[in-house]
Amino acid sequence: xxxxxxxAGFDAKSDLKPYAFDxxxxxxxxxxxxxxxxxxxxxxxxxxxxxxxxAVYPLVPGHEIVGTVVKVGSQVKKFKAGDLxxxxxxxxxxxxxxxxxxxLEQFCTKVATFTYNSPEADGNTTKGGYxxxxxxxxxxxxxxxxxxxxxxxxPLLCAGITTYSPLKHWKIGKNDKxxxxxxxxxxxxAVKLASSMGAHVVVFTTSPxxxxxxxxxxxxxxxxxxxxDEMQKQAGSFNFIIDTVSAPHDLASYMAMLxxxxxxxxxxxxPQPHQIASGALIFGRKSLSGSLIGGIxxxxxxxDYCGEHNITCDIELIPVQKVxxxxxxxxxxxxxxxxxxDMQTLKDS
Amino acid sequence: xxxxxxxAGFDAKSDLKPYAFDxxxxxxxxxxxxxxxxxxxxxxxxxxxxxxxxAVYPLVPGHEIVGTVVKVGSQVKKFKAGDLxxxxxxxxxxxxxxxxxxxLEQFCTKVATFTYNSPEADGNTTKGGYxxxxxxxxxxxxxxxxxxxxxxxxPLLCAGITTYSPLKHWKIGKNDKxxxxxxxxxxxxAVKLASSMGAHVVVFTTSPxxxxxxxxxxxxxxxxxxxxDEMQKQAGSFNFIIDTVSAPHDLASYMAMLxxxxxxxxxxxxPQPHQIASGALIFGRKSLSGSLIGGIxxxxxxxDYCGEHNITCDIELIPVQKVxxxxxxxxxxxxxxxxxxDMQTLKDS
Numbered sequence: 001x002x003x004x005x006x007x008a009g010f011d012a013k014s015d016l017k018p019y020a021f022d023x024x025x026x027x028x029x030x031x032x033x034x035x036x037x038x039x040x041x042x043x044x045x046x047x048x049x050x051x052x053x054x055a056v057y058p059l060v061p062g063h064e065i066v067g068t069v070v071k072v073g074s075q076v077k078k079f080k081a082g083d084l085x086x087x088x089x090x091x092x093x094x095x096x097x098x099x100x101x102x103x104l105e106q107f108c109t110k111v112a113t114f115t116y117n118s119p120e121a122d123g124n125t126t127k128g129g130y131x132x133x134x135x136x137x138x139x140x141x142x143x144x145x146x147x148x149x150x151x152x153x154x155p156l157l158c159a160g161i162t163t164y165s166p167l168k169h170w171k172i173g174k175n176d177k178x179x180x181x182x183x184x185x186x187x188x189x190a191v192k193l194a195s196s197m198g199a200h201v202v203v204f205t206t207s208p209x210x211x212x213x214x215x216x217x218x219x220x221x222x223x224x225x226x227x228x229d230e231m232q233k234q235a236g237s238f239n240f241i242i243d244t245v246s247a248p249h250d251l252a253s254y255m256a257m258l259x260x261x262x263x264x265x266x267x268x269x270x271p272q273p274h275q276i277a278s279g280a281l282i283f284g285r286k287s288l289s290g291s292l293i294g295g296i297x298x299x300x301x302x303x304d305y306c307g308e309h310n311i312t313c314d315i316e317l318i319p320v321q322k323v324x325x326x327x328x329x330x331x332x333x334x335x336x337x338x339x340x341x342d343m344q345t346l347k348d349s
Numbered sequence: 350x351x352x353x354x355x356x357a358g359f360d361a362k363s364d365l366k367p368y369a370f371d372x373x374x375x376x377x378x379x380x381x382x383x384x385x386x387x388x389x390x391x392x393x394x395x396x397x398x399x400x401x402x403x404a405v406y407p408l409v410p411g412h413e414i415v416g417t418v419v420k421v422g423s424q425v426k427k428f429k430a431g432d433l434x435x436x437x438x439x440x441x442x443x444x445x446x447x448x449x450x451x452x453l454e455q456f457c458t459k460v461a462t463f464t465y466n467s468p469e470a471d472g473n474t475t476k477g478g479y480x481x482x483x484x485x486x487x488x489x490x491x492x493x494x495x496x497x498x499x500x501x502x503x504p505l506l507c508a509g510i511t512t513y514s515p516l517k518h519w520k521i522g523k524n525d526k527x528x529x530x531x532x533x534x535x536x537x538x539a540v541k542l543a544s545s546m547g548a549h550v551v552v553f554t555t556s557p558x559x560x561x562x563x564x565x566x567x568x569x570x571x572x573x574x575x576x577x578d579e580m581q582k583q584a585g586s587f588n589f590i591i592d593t594v595s596a597p598h599d600l601a602s603y604m605a606m607l608x609x610x611x612x613x614x615x616x617x618x619x620p621q622p623h624q625i626a627s628g629a630l631i632f633g634r635k636s637l638s639g640s641l642i643g644g645i646x647x648x649x650x651x652x653d654y655c656g657e658h659n660i661t662c663d664i665e666l667i668p669v670q671k672v673x674x675x676x677x678x679x680x681x682x683x684x685x686x687x688x689x690x691d692m693q694t695l696k697d698s
Contacts, residue, residue: 099609102609104609107609107632107633107634109585169634236458246627260448260451260453260456263636266627266630266631267631268627269627269628269631270626270627270628273624273625273626273627274624274625274626274627275622275623275624276622276623276625276637277619277622277623278595278615278617278618278619278622278623278639279618279619279639280639281615281637281638281639282615282616282618282639282640282641283456283639283641284456284639284641285456285518285638285639285640285641286638286639287612287636287637287638288625288630288636288637288638289630289634289635289636289637290627290628290629290630290631290632290633290634290635291631291634292631292632292633292634
């Protein structure tokens with residue numbers, strides 16, 4: 001067994017605290033990774049606070065993981081010690097269902113194993129990236145481009161692929177006008193990626209003070225969504241809108257932004273159901289859709305793309321001792337635009 | 350002016366009654382049609398009872414019109430006296446907006462003119478097909494195949510194109526499993542069309558007594574939607590579901606029927622908004638969509654297709670004097686599967 005230090009939740013209500021546990025030994029097809037940085041995703045908070053149910057404590061969150069390879073199993077061919085690598089939301093899937101065969105492991109119909117709080121074949125529960133090391137099957141390990149700042153790469157493993165995948169699936173390019181609802185961890189990546197693909201990008205935000213940032217990230221226009229006049233001017237003009245807001249909000253006004261055959265794609269799981277009038281879809285043959293992270297091959301494609309286009313996340317780097325404070329700030333949307341934990345600081349815990 | 354006899358609504362609550370009025374003279378680009386048959390669409394009832402607002406009385410409903418050409422204007426080239434023709438939901442559009450140019454006149458952003466209760470350039474309100482004749486610009490007149498029973502063609506002009514258009518738009522063919530929710534006027538056409546395109550068709554209905562009819566129409570399976578076991582067996586197996594039910598119903602259970610990347614397309618305008626959880630779309634990259642009739646070119650394509658494949662509607666032919674009784678029965682879903690009015694019977698009013 002391999003000793004691991006981490007920060008974990010011990011129940012739904014208390015702060016995360018230091019935690020020591022054992023990782024499995026490095027199997028023939030495993031990669032042992034020293035974790036350098038791990039991003040904080042809103043899902044971490046939902047899970048550790050058991051807001052989605054099913055929390056198994058002690059619970060080590062974290063699925064935006066980057067680090068260096070320490071050791072590889074005897075049959076591992078893609079990686080060697082010293083390689084820069086990443087791990088995202090998944091560490092296993094059945095590999096044989098229709099979705100796995102189509103490189104959509106996130107929709108595995110049998111045994112998708114998520115990076116934390118997910119049951120494994122050996123009866124253990126997966127433990128995530130708020131930790132100094134991790135052991136992962138090589139199929140779920142990604143190569144990280146060496147030209148990017150490593151700490152700014154971490155959130156690409158979730159926020160990056162979650163926005164890249166729908167932009168690619170709906171074939172966004174230079175003839176498209178793309179709306180991005182919400183400028184947070186996901187939204188700011190959607191802006192950078194969509195504008196890099198050549199689209200005309202418009203950000204919808206409730207925060208006037210984010211306007212300058214959005215323009216710097218590549219947005220062409222910023223609409224303050226509380227301003228009815230600004231909203232009205234955009235009506236019927238979008239091919240595609242990516243909705244990164246998981247809090248309850250009015251979908252009808254955004255459906256009205258779409259052109260004929262336009263799609264609004266949700267990437268944030270809302271706690272309450274949305275209301276939608278059938279007429280909002282019928283008049284204009286519009287679609288309300290959703291997208292979930294991305295497959296492993298597509299995650300690698302996204303990392304390579306970000307390397308080529310020099311795209312990373314805007315982050316605030318924190319020591320692990322500040323993780324509880326960071327959670328409080330995430331819930332207030334007070335972060336520009338993703339917290340990343342420096343895992344070297346675990347040594348001080 | 351041209352004398353017309355009709356049945357009209359005179360207010361939101363009373364029965365339809367006989368009504369005489371004048372049609373415009375036949376202009377250079379107009380076609381004058383003697384109406385033989387007109388279908389009864391649920392929209393007729395909503396409109397004449399002012400349930401969607403904006404009713405202008407006397408109101409002559411009817412947009413599933415077939416008949417013969419009496420006379421054509423001097424510049425009309427496509428039609429001549431004696432031709433079998435049809436008129437659907439639209440009689441005009443701007444012709445110059447992006448949607449009109451793309452043959453999607455139903456989404457004209459300027460002046461779409463519907464067949465009844467729609468303002469015209471001359472200040473009049475359009476009057477529909479519960480009438481012995483009509484004058485329509487040739488661009489909105491369709492050729493009717495001569496090999497089909499004319500009275501069974503009438504509902505193709507709305508129920509036919511409303512279901513044909515989404516099946517074509519979503520490229521339904523022999524590798525697809527298609528669900529049809531509701532076996533009414535729209536649903537029974539969806540079954541006939543989808544099965545003719547080679548799809549495996551499953552009907553979802555609350556009425557066990559419609560099962561035999563559905564199978565005769567070409568359905569491969571019939572699921573009684575109140576039966577949880579039957580529903581469960583179909584989970585995750587559909588590429589496409591066409592939802593013809595406009596009354597409130599549970600969308601979540603049908604979203605769960607879709608495979609990855611599946612689409613549920615609504616064609617009935619519901620009076621109340623639907624509830625939809627974002628997770629029902631995100632987990633499976635599914636789409637909730639809608640479709641509205643079809644463009645004029647596509648309506649002609651549908652009529653030609655029905656001629657080639659010998660597809661018509663299942664109808665109950667009634668004299669115009671029974672129209673109010675028919676409305677009562679439509680509201681009880683007591684019709685197999687569309688009422689069509691024999692317009693020759695207007696002579697007896």
